[in-house]
Amino acid sequence: FMLLKKGIEGKRQEYFQQACDDERLGTSEKAVLLLLIGMRVKDDGSCPSFRKYLDSSSTMTKNALDNLEKAGYIQTGEADGSIELKFPKCTD
DSSP states (O other), X not given: OBEEOTTTTTOHHHHHHHHHHOTTOOHHHHHHHHHHHHOOOOTTOBOHHHHHXXXXXXXXXXXXXXXXXXXXXXXXXXXXXOEEEOOOOOOO
């Protein structure tokens, strides 16, 4: 499992504040996003503990990840199961 944070490096506070202000996101989505932001990753971007957590997690957590992707905060890689944190594109 790879967790890529390059899109938010140096802007983690701004990234999470934007998510907190986003009315499309519920408490579950914000909690999962905070977990992703705070997770430690190896130099190669791997984060094996998150995959273990997800495999035993509730439907609510999996739904939160789907909702975060729909809102543009994360992008998942179908082939490798990676998650990239990104700022959503503005639609204004």
